[in-house]
Amino acid sequence: MFLKEIRLILLLKVIQHIYCDYLGLPHFESEWLTIEAQSMLSDLYVEHGLASVPGLVEVLVKAVDGPNKDFIFKAIGNGERDDDLNDNYGGIIYIYNDKEVRVMAPKRANSQNMVKYGVAIYTGEYPFWLGINNQKSLQAKVKVRCWKASELLTPCFSTTGHFMAAGSNKLGETYLELSHSLDDYPALVKVRANMIDGLDPGWYTDAQGSALISFDTMRYRHLTGGLKYAYDNNTIRIWTSSWPSPSGAMFTRYDGWGNQNVLTGITTKGLVDVFAWCNLEVFVEETMHFGPAHKLEDFEIALPISVPVSQMIMTSVTVEVEDGPNKGYLFEGVGSAMSNFLDTGGQPCRYGGLIYAYNDTILRIWRPGDVTGAAVCIPDTMGFGTNSQSSQNGKLIFKVYQIYEQAKENAPMRFVCSHFKLLGSDVAYNDNPIDIQKMTSVPLCYQACSQHSACATYAFHNETCQIYNTTDASLLFTKKQSQVWGLKFRATNP
Template identity: 25%
Template structure:
C-alpha cells in the first residue's frame, strides 16, 4: 500500500508540473528482453514489437562487459561496408516496420574475401583515441521502441515530402524554420519494402572502388534553420551504392537505392535535459574520453545522445550525430572516415574518435558526391541525457492516436476506466484511484491505475463483504445512567495518581553527582555563603561594642 501511495503522489506531482507545458517530455519506451548474441550467429535476428504501427524511434542497445563494467553501444542505420577488408569491424545494423525489428550482425559470408573478425561492437582499434580498446564477439542485445504518441508533438515535421536516391541530387535541404537548434532530430527513411531505416551522422568508408565493394547509407546533420541529407551516390568508383544495404559479412544481401524521407524535430524544455556537456575534441587536444554523469541515469528509458558540431569549414555549425559502434578502423582500405563513437552506462559516457589522418566529421567521396566537402579534425562534442520517463502520452492528459504516414497525432478525451463493483473511482487526468465503499473490504490489489495513451492499465483490485473471521459486528445498547457509569469507569482506569509517578518522586530527592567539578562548585558556594554571613556578623559586633562603650 505504501508503494502504491508513493507511486500515486509521484504521478500527481508530474501531472501538476507538466500540466499545460507546451513541451511534454518523452514517455518510456517498450523494451524487449535482453538476448545473448554469439559470434557469427545467423543473421538477421528478428525481434517482434507490440506497437502494431510504425515506431517514431527505435534504439538497439548492445551490452558488453569491459573489465568489471558493463557498457551500452548502439545499433547503426545502414551497413556502410562489406567484409572485403581483413581488419576487424563491428556493429549491428537495424531496420524496422510496424510489427518487428530486424538486426543484421557480422557473419561468415563464405566468399573468397570473407572476414570473420566482425563483432557486435567495436571501438575502432589502435587508431582511435579513447578510454580502452575493444572488439566484442559476444553481447546481450535488446531493442527499445517508441510509438508516435510517446513523444510530444514535434516542433517540425516533414512526411514523405522528399526522396533520397543514389542517382539524385548531391544533398537535400529541408528547412525546419524552428528558429533555433533542435534538441533532437529523427530522420526515417521508408524503403521500397516498407521497412524503415534511419539516417546516420558518421562515415566509415569513403567510396567503393571495385564492383564487389558496397557502400550505403544517408548522412544527416542540421543547424538552426536547416536539415541536410547527403546520400551515398553513384558516379565515383565502380562499386555498389545504396541509401540502405546489408551485404556480404552481414547476412543476406539487401540493397535499396532510394527512400522516402520522414523528419521530426523537437526543442525540449530545460527540465527534460537531465545532463548536457560540451567539449572541444580532436587531434592534439587533451581532454578526458570519459564523461562522468551525475546519475545514476535510467538506461531502460532515457535517451543518451552524442553529437559533433563542425567548428569551421563548408558546414560550420552543422550538428552530426555520433555512432554507437565503429564500423571500420579507418585503415587504408577505407581511406578517409569521419566519426565519433560512444558507449554509456548509468554513470558515465565514453567517447572514441580517430587520431591523425582521419576526422571527427567527414563529407566527401561518395557521401554527397558533387557537393562541398568537409574534413574536421576538431569539433565541439556534446553529450546529452534526455528524460524519457513521462507518465503522460504525447497529448498530455488526453487519449492519443497517430498516423505515422502523415506524422500526425490526434488527441481526444480519455475514456472512462472500468467500474469495479462496490468501489468508488477517483479520476485525475491519466490516473484513477479505486477505494472500497463503506462496509466493503479491499483484496489488496492494485488500486491506482494509469492511462498510457491507448488504454487503462488492468487491475485485480476488488471489494467484498468482510468474512466472519475477519470482523464480527455487534451492537451494545446502554441507557443514560449506565453510559455515565461507563464513562466514570473509563476515566478512573485511565487516571494516574501524580504522587505515584517517578517524576514526582525525583522532585523530593537530590540526585548524587560524583564528579570532582560538582564538589568544587559546592565548596565554592559554601565559602561564599560563609564569607557573606561572617561579614554581616562582624558589622553587628562592631555596632554592639560601640554601644557598650557609650554606656
C-alpha cells in the same frame, strides 16, 4: 583536466517562460536479448505489436564482457561495408516495418578470409582509434524500444516523402537541404528512409551522423554509402551516395550481416522522412571539446549525478562541428568502428564517426586518431561533394532526456495491484503482469496479490496516472495514458 563544460539540469527545476515536453513511454520495449556475431544468433526479428510503422525506434546495445561490461552502445541503421576486406569491423544494425524490428550483427557470408573480422562491439584499435578500454566482442545484449506514431509527442517540425536515390545523376536526389524555420536547435532530430528497392522494400532505415568508412572508388568489395544528416538552428542537411549506379548505396546489409548470406541487393532508392522535437525535458546535459587541437583531451567523463540508464530515459550524443562548410551543425554520434586501414580511402576522410558508450555514472568516447579519419566524415562521394566534411575536432553534446512526467505531491490516490508470473524462481518474473486490479485500499490490494506468488503495489491517481510507492510513499514516475506495468517495479510475497 582539459577544458570542459558541465551543466546539470535537476528534476522539477522551474524555468520561467519555458514549457518542457516529454516524448512519453515507449509503447513497446523488449527484454535484453542475446545477439552474437558470426553465429546463428546474428539475426533477430523482434515483433513490436504496434500494427503500424513506429514513429520512433531505438536499439540499445549492452556489452556483456570486456572492459566496457554493462556499458550501453548505439545501434545504427546501415551496414556500411561487407565481409570481404581484411579489416576489423563491427556494430549492430537494424531496420523496421509495421510488424517488427530486424536487428543484425556481422556474419561472414562469402569472404575468402579465414578470419571472421566482424564483431558485435568494436571500438577500434590504437593508433587508428583513440580512447580508453578499447574492445572487440562477438556477443552483446540488445534492447528494442518503439514509440507508436499516433501516440508519440507531436514533432515541432516534420516533413515526409522526399525521394532520394543513391547513384542518381541529379544533385537534388543525393543531397537535400530543408529549412525547419524554428530559429533554434531542435532537441532531437530523426531522419529515416522508407526503402523502395533492394532486399527490403517497405522497410525503414534510420540515418546516421557520419560515414563510418569511405573508399576512393566503388567496386566489388568496396561498396558503401548510407543516409547521413546534420542540422543547425535553421536547416537540416541530408546526404546519400552520389557514386554512379549500381555501386552507390542508400542502405546495405547483404554479404556480411545477419543469417541470410545474400550476395547482392543494395538499396538505392527511398522516401525520406524528417522529424524534430523541441523543448524536451533534459535530466542531464554535458558538453566537452575533443580532438587534436585540445591538448588535455579526455575520453571518459564522470557524470555529475547517477543517470538511471535502466529506467525510462533517452540519451542523445551529437557533435557540433567547429570548422568547414557545416560549422555549427550537429552530427549524431555512432556506435561502432569500421576500420579502413588497407584502402587508400576516400576524400576528405577514409573512415569516421565518434563512438560513445555510457552507464549510470560514466560516458566514454572513442575517436579516429589517424589524419585520414574524422569524428565527422561526409565523403566527397555523397551529394556530389556538396558540403562534404572532415572534422577531427568538435564539441560533444551529451543529453539525457526524461521521457515521462514526475508525479506531483499530495495527489489523491487509488491503488493498483500488478500480478506477475514466476519464471521458475522466487525473484525472476516475466515483463508483463498477468493481471491488473484497481483497489480502494492497500489491504485489499495485498489480499488480491496473495492469490499470486508475486506482487507490486502502487498508489495510483486514476485521472492523472500519478503513482506512488506504498512501501515508503516515495514518488514514482508516469505519463498520462501510460501502462502501469511498463514501470516494472516488482516485489515478492513474504
